[in-house]
Amino acid sequence: MLSVQNIVKQYAEHRALDDVSLEVERGKIFGLLGPNGAGKTSLIRVITQITAPDSGQVLLNGERLNANHISKIGYLPEERGLYKKMQIGEQVLYLSKLKGLSTAEATRRIRFWFEKLDMGSWWDKKVEDLSKGMQQKVQFVATVMHSPELIILDEPFSGFDPVNAELIKNEILELNAQGTTFIFSTHRMESVEELCDNIALINKSRKILDGPVDEIRDRYRNNTYTLSYAGDLDPLAGQGIFELLESTVTKTGTELKIKLAAGCSTNDVLAILLPRVSVQSLQEVIPSMNEIFIKNVTQTDL
Amino acid sequence: MSKISLIIRREYFSRVKKKSFIIMTFLTPVIFAFFYGMIFYFSYKEIKDSYDRIVVVNENKKLTEPLPSDKNISYTYSSKSLAALKKEINGKDFDYILYLPDFDIEQPEGVQLLGSKQAGLSLNNRVADDLEAQIRNYKLKQSGITQQQLDNLKSSVSIDVKKLGEAGSEEDSSAGASTVIAFVAGVLMFMFIMLYGVQVMRGVIEEKTNRIIEVMISSVKPFQLMMGKIIGIALVGLTQFLLWIILTLSISTVAVGLFVDKDEAKKMAQTEIRPPGQMSGQEVVKQGPMQNIQKSLANLEVGKILAVFVFFFLGGYLFYSSLYAAIGSAVDSETETQQFMMPVMMPLLFGYALSLSVVTNDPYGQVAFWLSMIPFTSPIAMVVRMPYGVPVWELALSMGILVLGFIGTVWFAARVYRVGILMYGKKASFREMVRWFGYRN
Known part of the structure; x- marks a missing residue:
């Protein structure tokens, strides 16, 4: 649905984006990951037409981005705020009318959303009377009000308390189930890991990694397992089949971290262990996105 | 286009609905009218009672x-x-x-x-x-x-004096009214440009510090947002100006009606001057102190002066407010604006000071001419010159230059603005702003 092609963006001496390309599929949740200052926000600004790229192009549904697409995209920036003196209802109404909704339609939808998110009585309140979490809810509503096809959330969960974060997360999943495509931008992997279908990792203005989350994790699996058992095991027993990385003694027995030798399977490990000890668990260590992220970022930094 | 009008509407109504606006708008004419009425009342009383x-x-x-x-x-x-x-x-x-x-x-x-x-x-x-x-x-x-010669001389002298005095006082009162109008217009213009220009700057800074700017910019173009704000605030200014005029006039009319009944005012007008033979009856009736100014107001083509005032207000406001918008976009908070305010305010202050001194003294001189041509000072200088009469070609030329001037500043400001509003935490400087100006979109 969204195709970012060879985007270059140069600010004076600083190159914010260097030949970045991405594909975001319809109905998926896409994670745009990278440390602070990597160029995530610059890329989002290009997608939301806040700035124009120096070269490259962005296609939405196969069309080059143009003014008509503004109403199809919802954007919740990292630096987000509201007019302090304006009433909440007025404010959301104003923002949705700027996105092209009629007053009647916007009012109807605002009532719907306010009802849904327990904000029914907020219409006449002023922003300065709301807590930060409440303001974020208002901002979220303003972002999704016009039923955009693509919603871009920059650091969506920063500043939310756990309850509201959960609430918003559920709304996101619901919208996603209805077919809305999402792009998350964040430097905190754990917050989006469970939500994202695909990710792209950006560091130092370049994309260094992208693909489906499962695939990437797969790629970074390295035959490492955790094994816990009760009983005594000769340290040399597994020679040739696995390499011992770590060993810790727990209350119920011993926990090992092992790396299988090439060509060996977990069955080979069990074959050795079963006659000697009582095996409690054997589990593959799947690297978290956070680890992959750190690994990649430190690699490119070197 | 409809987006700009939405923005204009928000900027307009959010300001017009403010308590401070309503209080300012309604209180100022009451105060004006009060002083006007007081002056009238006392001068009338003074003349009537003076024996x-x-x-x-x-x-x-x-x-x-x-x-x-x-x-x-x-x-x-x-x-x-x-x-x-x-x-x-x-x-x-x-x-x-x-x-x-x-x-x-x-x-x-x-x-x-x-x-x-x-x-x-x-x-x-x-x-x-x-x-x-x-x-x-x-x-x-x-x-x-000899006494006879003196009598002859006296009568001729006294006729001369009276004639001169008559013509002189006519001119004087008109010049007086012109000066009053020039001053009021100059002060108002200065106030309006400053007040509303700074409001534009505040508005831009508010959007930046509230962090709403990026939300806005994902729906509208920076230029639309800037122009919407500038136009919205201009309409606020015009509303206030219009209300002031209407309120001042109606309140002072009512006040004068309350304090002075008409017959006495007429009598007083006649007692005030000693009518010499040559004066026509019509003039006699009109010669009260206030009637005097009102009469010369009529002579001065108030409509034309008002129209010119509104034009130069809009022009000067656009010229300066877009600069203010650029400044607002470049800073993170109002405290940082000091260093930029000075250079922008200087020409306006300079024009203001010179207009009220040099230009009122010599409304047709070189200084007056140039001040009313340069767009930095022309809004003030021109409205100060207007009551004294300005040749049409000068007026047209000055208007033309001002229009070009504000197109230029708006263009410049828009280019700085679109970069500035998205910059946080950067210490802005004029050099930086010029660099932003050169950025591609």
């Missing part, structure tokens, strides 16, 4: 001609001594004692005006004028002019 009885003690042997009495003043000559009269001063027969010692006619010294209350400036001037006239007459006689 001073003066007893003259003349010890001077040369000034034998009696001083002329009229409706506002009466001179009676007394043979009593100054000391005796001093004792009677608290009586009801007279208000002041005018003591004329036997002074040297070349150096008239020692004249005293004594009273239980101190004589006001106008009475003082009146008496001094009368005495000076008498001394002049005496000297003329001394130089060999």
Whole structure:
């Protein structure tokens, strides 16, 4: 649905984006990951037409981005705020009318959303009377009000308390189930890991990694397992089949971290262990996105 | 386009609905009208009530001609001594004692005006004028002019004086009204541009510090947002201006109606001047102090002046407010604006100061001409010059330059603005702003 092609963006001496390309599929949740200052926000600004790229192009549904697409995209920036003196209802109404909704339609939808998110009585309140979490809810509503096809959330969960974060997360999943495509931008992997279908990792203005989350994790699996058992095991027993990385003694027995030798399977490990000890668990260590992220970022930094 | 109008509407209504706006708008004309009414009331009372009885003690042997009495003043000559009269001063027969010692006619010294209350400036001037006239007459006689010649001369002189005075006072009152209007217009223009220009800057800073800017910018173009704000605030300014004029006029009309009933005002208008023969009856009726200004207002083509004022307000406001918008976009908070405010305010202040001094003194001079051409100062200089009359070609040229000027500043500001609003935490400088100007989209 969204195709970012060879985007270059140069600010004076600083190159914010260097030949970045991405594909975001319809109905998926896409994670745009990278440390602070990597160029995530610059890329989002290009997608939301806040700035124009120096070269490259962005296609939405196969069309080059143009003014008509503004109403199809919802954007919740990292630096987000509201007019302090304006009433909440007025404010959301104003923002949705700027996105092209009629007053009647916007009012109807605002009532719907306010009802849904327990904000029914907020219409006449002023922003300065709301807590930060409440303001974020208002901002979220303003972002999704016009039923955009693509919603871009920059650091969506920063500043939310756990309850509201959960609430918003559920709304996101619901919208996603209805077919809305999402792009998350964040430097905190754990917050989006469970939500994202695909990710792209950006560091130092370049994309260094992208693909489906499962695939990437797969790629970074390295035959490492955790094994816990009760009983005594000769340290040399597994020679040739696995390499011992770590060993810790727990209350119920011993926990090992092992790396299988090439060509060996977990069955080979069990074959050795079963006659000697009582095996409690054997589990593959799947690297978290956070680890992959750190690994990649430190690699490119070197 | 509809987005701009949405923005304009928000900017307009969010300001017009503010309590401070409503209070300012309605209180200012009340205050104006109050002062206007007070001035009218007191000047009317002053003139109506002013009748001073003066007893003259003349010890001077040369000034034998009696001083002329009229409706506002009466001179009676007394043979009593100054000391005796001093004792009677608290009586009801007279208000002041005018003591004329036997002074040297070349150096008239020692004249005293004594009273239980101190004589006001106008009475003082009146008496001094009368005495000076008498001394002049005496000297003329001394130089060999006979009484008859003097009488002949006097009548011709007095006609001349009156004619001159008539024409002069006509011109004076018109020049006076022009100066008043020029001042008011200049001050208003300065105030409006400053006030509303700074409001634009505040608005931009507010959007930046509230962090709403990026939300806005994902829906509208920075240029639309900037222009929407500028136009919205301009409409606020015009609304306020219009309301001020309407309110001031209606309140002062009501106030004048309340304080002064018409017949008396008319009478007062007639008593105020001593109508000489040549004056037409129509002019006699119109010569009250306020009527005077109102009459010259009518002569001055108020409509044209107002239209020019509104045009130059809009032009000057656009010219400056877009610069203010650029400044607002470049900073993170209002405290940082100081260094930029000075250079932007200087030309306006400079124009303001010069307009109210040099231009009012010489509205057709070189300085006035150039000040009213350069777009940095022309809004103020031109409205100050307007009441004195400005050639059409100069007006047109100045308007044209101003239009080009604000197109230029708006263009410049828009380019700085679109970069500035998305910059946080960067210490802005003029060099930085010029660099932003050069950025591609």
